[in-house]
Structures are given as C-alpha cells and as structure tokens.
Amino acid sequence: MPAVCLFALASALSLLAPSAHAASIAAPSVIASPDGGAATPDPSAIYYNPAAIGATEGFHLLLDGQLALINVSATASRNGGIDPNTGEAYDTLNAHVPVPVAFLGATWTVIPKRLTFGLGVYDPFVGGGKYLNADGTPDLTASGRYHGVSVTILTLAVTPAVSVTPIDGFHIGVGGSYVIDHIEALQAADPLGTEGIAPDELGTTPPANPYAYDVLLDAKANGGHFAWNAGLFIDRFKQAQVGLSFASGGTFHAKGDATVDIPAPLSTTSEAASIPGKADFTLHLAPIARVYVASQLSDKLRIGLGWDEELWNLCCGTADGDVHIGVTNAAGDAIGTADGSTLDIAKDQYNPSRLWNAASFSANAGYQAMDPLWIGARVGYNQYATPSYSVNPVNLDFENVGVSIAGRYRIGKKLTLGLSYSHYFLMTRVVTDSAWNLQDGNTRFSPALPYTTSGNGTYSGSVNAVGLRVAADF
Numbered sequence: 001m002p003a004v005c006l007f008a009l010a011s012a013l014s015l016l017a018p019s020a021h022a023a024s025i026a027a028p029s030v031i032a033s034p035d036g037g038a039a040t041p042d043p044s045a046i047y048y049n050p051a052a053i054g055a056t057e058g059f060h061l062l063l064d065g066q067l068a069l070i071n072v073s074a075t076a077s078r079n080g081g082i083d084p085n086t087g088e089a090y091d092t093l094n095a096h097v098p099v100p101v102a103f104l105g106a107t108w109t110v111i112p113k114r115l116t117f118g119l120g121v122y123d124p125f126v127g128g129g130k131y132l133n134a135d136g137t138p139d140l141t142a143s144g145r146y147h148g149v150s151v152t153i154l155t156l157a158v159t160p161a162v163s164v165t166p167i168d169g170f171h172i173g174v175g176g177s178y179v180i181d182h183i184e185a186l187q188a189a190d191p192l193g194t195e196g197i198a199p200d201e202l203g204t205t206p207p208a209n210p211y212a213y214d215v216l217l218d219a220k221a222n223g224g225h226f227a228w229n230a231g232l233f234i235d236r237f238k239q240a241q242v243g244l245s246f247a248s249g250g251t252f253h254a255k256g257d258a259t260v261d262i263p264a265p266l267s268t269t270s271e272a273a274s275i276p277g278k279a280d281f282t283l284h285l286a287p288i289a290r291v292y293v294a295s296q297l298s299d300k301l302r303i304g305l306g307w308d309e310e311l312w313n314l315c316c317g318t319a320d321g322d323v324h325i326g327v328t329n330a331a332g333d334a335i336g337t338a339d340g341s342t343l344d345i346a347k348d349q350y351n352p353s354r355l356w357n358a359a360s361f362s363a364n365a366g367y368q369a370m371d372p373l374w375i376g377a378r379v380g381y382n383q384y385a386t387p388s389y390s391v392n393p394v395n396l397d398f399e400n401v402g403v404s405i406a407g408r409y410r411i412g413k414k415l416t417l418g419l420s421y422s423h424y425f426l427m428t429r430v431v432t433d434s435a436w437n438l439q440d441g442n443t444r445f446s447p448a449l450p451y452t453t454s455g456n457g458t459y460s461g462s463v464n465a466v467g468l469r470v471a472a473d474f
Contacts, residue, residue, distance in 0.1 A: 033064065033469060034378030034404045034420065035366045037306045038231060038243030039292035042471075043105030046120035046161045048290065049231035049245035051173030053118045054163030059108040059474040066420070066467035068099045074393045077432065077456040083141075093131045093139070093393050101126060113168065118161040124179065124227075125252070125285060127153040131393060138186055141211060145188040147455055148394035153283075155252070156180040157227070169236030177227040181254045183281050187217040191266065191343050212263055215343075217327065219279035221256030231290075243292040249315050252283040258327060262341045273340035280326035284315040286355070286385075300368040308362075312355035312385050325349040353395075358385035372410040379403050388431045392455040398426040400463075408469065418469030428460040 033040075038048045041055035043062035075081070076090040083090050105120040130150045131139045138149045161175030192213055231245030258279035267273045289311060294304035315321055328347050329335050335345040362380035369375055379402070386397035406420035 033408075033418065034364050034376045034406050035294075035302065035304060037292040037294075037304060037362075037364075038245045038290040039233065039235075039241045039294040039304060039306075040243075041233070041235070043107045043118060043120065044103060045173075045233075046105050046107070046118045046159055046175055047103060047122055047124075047229075049173065049233060049243045049292075050118065050161035050175040050229060051163050051171040051231040051233035051245070052243055053107045053161060054116045054165045054171035054173060055233060055235050056107050056116060057109050057112065060106065061472040061474075062103070062105045063470045064104075064467065065100070065102040066422075066465050068101070068422075068463055068465040070097045070099055070461065070463050071095070072097075072393075072396060072459070072461040074396075074455070075458045077458065095131055095393075097130060099126055114165050116163045116165075118163070118175070120157075120159045120161065120175075122157055122159075123155055124157045124177075125153065125155040127151075140188060140214070140216075145211075145214070146190055147392035148185060148187050150184070150186040151394045152182075152184045153252070154182040159229075163233075169234060171233040171235075172231075173233070174230040175228065177229075177250075179225050179227055179250060179252075181223045181225060181252045182221070183252075183254050183256075184220045185217070185279075185281075187219075189215045189217065191215055213265055214263065215266065216261040217258060217279070218261070219256060219258035219281075221254035221258075221279050221281055223252075223254035223281075225250045225253055227285075238296040241294045241296075243290070243294075245290045247288045247290075249285040249287040249311075252281070252285060254281045255279070260327065260335055260341075260345065266342050268337055268340050268342055275329060275335055275339045275341065277327060277329045277335060278332065280324075282324040283353070284321050286310045286312040286315055301365070302367075303365045304363070306360075306362045306364075308360040310358045310360075310385055313357050316353055316355045318354060321353050321355060323351040323353045325351070351395075352390050354387070354390065355385040356387065358383040374408040374410075375406070376408075377403070377405045384429075388429075391429060391431050391459065393459075396429075396459060396461070398424075398429060398459075398461060400424045400426045402463075406467070406469075414472050414474060416469070416471040416473075418467075418471070420465075420467035420469070422463075422465040422467070424463040424465075426461045426463065428458065430458050431456050 036044050041052045043060050045052035072095045074093040081089050101123050103122040105118060107116055107118040109116050133139050140149060157177045157179045159175045159177040161173060163171050163173035165171045227248045227250035229245060229247035231243060233243045235241040256279055258277045260275045260277055262273040262275060264270055264272045289309045292304060292306040294302060296302050326347055327345060327349055329339050334347045335341055360380060360382045362378055364376060364378040366374060366376035382400050384397040384399045402422060402424040404420060404422040406418060408416055408418035410416045
C-alpha cells in the first residue's frame with residue numbers, strides 16, 4: 001500500500017503573546033505597561049526596540065507578568081453539523097485556558113550617554129489549544145479531533161542587547177536571541193478517509209466505538225532557534241520621540257519522542273499496537289516591523305501611537321510556510337508493516353499555514369496624576385493573519401479590539417509597582433465551504449489548494465488579562 005499522510009497537526013498560532021505576534025491577540029504592551037512600545041526607553045525596549053535602552057541612565061530592573069484568561073468556543077458546521085459516525089449533532093468545543101506570559105529585563109549604562117547594555121528573558125510565542133471533557137481528559141470524539149485534540153507550544157527567549165548613541169538624541173541598537181522551543185501534541189487521524197466508521201463505504205456494522213479506525217499521535221519535543229532585532233530611536237525633541245525596529249521571525253524547531261497508536265483493525269496482529277517513534281516539528285514565525293511615535297505634551301501628559309506589522313508573507317505566504325511534522329519509528333524509518341501497522345505512514349507530514357500580513361494599531365496616553373502615581377490607558381485594533389482555509393480549533397486567529405488600563409505607584413526613589421487590566425473583544429469568525437478540500441479557491445498567495453484544510457464552523461472567544469509590574473531604578 002502506498003504511503004499515506006495520517007497527521008495534519010495545526011500550527012496552533014498563539015492565542016496570546018507579549019506583543020502583536022501571531023493570532024493577533026496581542027498583550028497591550030510588554031505586560032503591565034500600556035505605554036510600552038518601540039519608543040519607550042525602559043528595559044522592555046530589549047524586546048520592542050533595543051535602540052531605546054540607550055535613552056536610559058544608570059541601572060534598571062523590570063519584571064512584568066501577565067495572566068490571560070482565554071475562553072474559546074467552536075461549533076462545527078461540517079456535514080451540516082452532524083457526526084456521520086453517530087448520527088448525532090457535534091458538541092460545541094469549549095476551551096478555558098489560562099496563559100501566563102512574562103518579561104524580565106535589566107539595562108545598565110556603561111558609558112554615560114553613549115553606550116548601554118541590556119539583557120532580557122521572555123516568552124515571545126505561546127500558543128495551542130486544548131479541548132477537554134468535563135473530567136479533564138482529552139476529547140477524542142469532538143469535531144476538532146482531526147485538527148489537534150491538545151496542542152501546547154511554549155518558547156523562552158534570552159536576549160542580550162546593546163545601544164550606541166553616536167550623537168545626542170540618536171540611538172542605534174541591536175539584540176540577539178536564543179529561543180528555547182517546546183511543543184506537546186495529541187493528534188487524531190482518519191487514515192481511511194471515512195471519519196471513523198462509515199458502514200455504507202466499508203460494508204460493516206459500526207462497533208460500540210464509532211472511532212475505532214482513528215490513529216493517534218502523541219508527541220513531546222524540544223529544540224531551539226536564533227533570532228535578532230534591531231532599531232533606531234530618536235529623542236532629540238520632547239514633542240516627538242520616534243522608534244523604528246525590525247525583529248526577525250526565525251523558525252520554531254523541536255525534536256522529541258512520539259508514540260503512534262494503531263487501532264486493532266489497522267494492526268498487522270489484529271490487536272492494538274503502540275509504536276514508539278520520533279517527531280520533528282518545524283514552524284516558521286513572521287518578522288515584525290514596528291513604528292512608534294510618542295510626545296511629551298506637558299510635564300504630566302504623554303501620548304503615543306504605534307503600528308506593528310506582522311510580515312507573514314515573507315515566511316509563510318506560500319507552501320513554504322506550511323507546518324512540517326516528521327514522523328518516524330525509533331530507527332528513523334517510515335512506520336509500516338514491520339512496526340505493526342497495515343498502513344505505511346509517510347515520514348513527512350504537512351499542515352497548511354499560508355498566512356498573510358497583519359497589522360496592529362494602537363494609541364496610548366499616560367498621566368502623572370501626582371508625584372508617585374501614574375495612570376495610563378491604551379486602545380488597539382488587531383487584524384488577523386490566518387485565512388479561512390487554515391482556521392480550525394487549534395489554529396485560531398481573531399480580529400479584535402483591545403483596551404487596557406493601568407496604574408503605577410512609585411515607592412521611595414527606587415521601587416515602582418504597577419497593576420493592569422486588559423480586555424479583548426474578539427470578532428466571531430464563521431468559516432464555510434473551506435473544509436476538506438471544499439474551498440472556493442481564494443488562497444490569496446497560492447493558486448494551489450492545501451491538501452488538508454480548515455474546519456467549517458463558528459468560532460468565538462474572549463480574553464481577559466491582569467498584569468503586575470515590579471521595577472527598580474538605581
């Protein structure tokens with residue numbers, strides 16, 4: 001039997017990240033500061049625009065943490081919303097996911113007004129989707145099971161940075177990152193293309209388990225990649241400070257162990273087989289260009305505007321952007337009859353991730369109400385990058401409008417504490433005529449249709465986030 005592609009693991013674009021990166025649900029800044037951005041001279045600039053750390057003096061520490069509570073529901077419309085295995089309506093998928101993100105940074109001036117170093121640690125890309133039963137176990141009978149029953153993606157970046165000030169008011173900076181990559185994934189597959197058991201095609205009577213022909217991939221992998229960012233920061237005038245930066249995307253890459261569970265009807269021994277193997281995940285991430293302008297209108301009032309552009313078309317606008325998952329047995333060979341499977345499983349699996357550019361626009365204001373107390377707010381609009389043909393329960397992306405409010409209080413001369421609250425109004429996405437090769441052909445960047453496509457349905461959600469900031473200046 002020729003090799004078949006069993007797994008189409010969704011790329012699990014992040015539901016939340018420290019900035020407008022993937023899935024367009026962006027933390028309002030680096031966590032607890034609505035005035036954060038490419039024109040903000042504090043340690044968070046290590047992430048946004050390393051040039052801006054050149055406008056700091058002395059030694060600064062910054063810890064920002066945020067917990068986002070994400071709620072997502074997905075209602076399947078495939079097959080008219082009816083599960084062909086049971087004749088019953090698909091249940092609505094629900095996910096309630098707490099997502100923590102954080103930033104820890106430090107800057108210190110080596111040569112006053114000329115040279116500043118910085119070091120930041122943060123999680124630049126966090127994503128996935130988990131759809132569970134009431135008892136917390138994976139939901140293996142839901143409409144989204146063939147897109148990823150449970151997917152978790154975590155990254156951790158360590159970024160040293162430097163800013164040089166050749167002339168007063170003009171700063172040039174660059175940072176280099178090593179990013180630790182981690183993924184855990186549970187994926188169901190329907191190798192016979194019958195979506196479980198279909199009596200009219202197989203001539204059989206459905207067993208007590210209508211998904212008896214499903215194959216499962218359970219994988220956990222770790223790896224890493226390099227990335228960089230660079231920028232300019234001009235602050236010669238109080239009325240206008242300008243920050244420009246560019247961050248490379250890099251490629252998420254992780255290798256690890258996997259188990260492929262073959263059901264008894266597809267096993268060479270007629271008994272269920274659990275085949276140990278290896279998994280290799282590759283996911284391209286988009287570069288980001290940022291433009292921010294801030295103005296100190298008075299001693300107490302500061303305002304700012306920002307534009308972030310996720311340049312997905314540079315990495316992922318064509319088939320080159322598809323997510324790649326390598327699946328092999330323990331020896332590195334394709335899984336087949338020698339391993340106990342009547343089907344030959346292709347070593348190279350792909351999932352469509354042909355995304356388009358997406359912009360995020362924001363406006364913020366901060367007011368020094370009194371000497372120790374600062375209050376601020378931010379509003380933002382975020383486009384989505386994922387076209388309808390790629391949307392599914394673990395590859396979600398919502399257009400949204402977000403609002404954030406925050407307060408910071410200075411204790412003495414060195415310590416500052418801050419709190420923030422953010423809410424995102426996610427715009428419901430309705431996907432039709434695009435699942436299982438039924439797209440209308442509008443793939444925007446590629447005339448060739450992806451082989452495995454999105455799950456038709458209605459997708460909605462909400463995000464609430466609370467943040468904490470602790471900063472120290474020396």
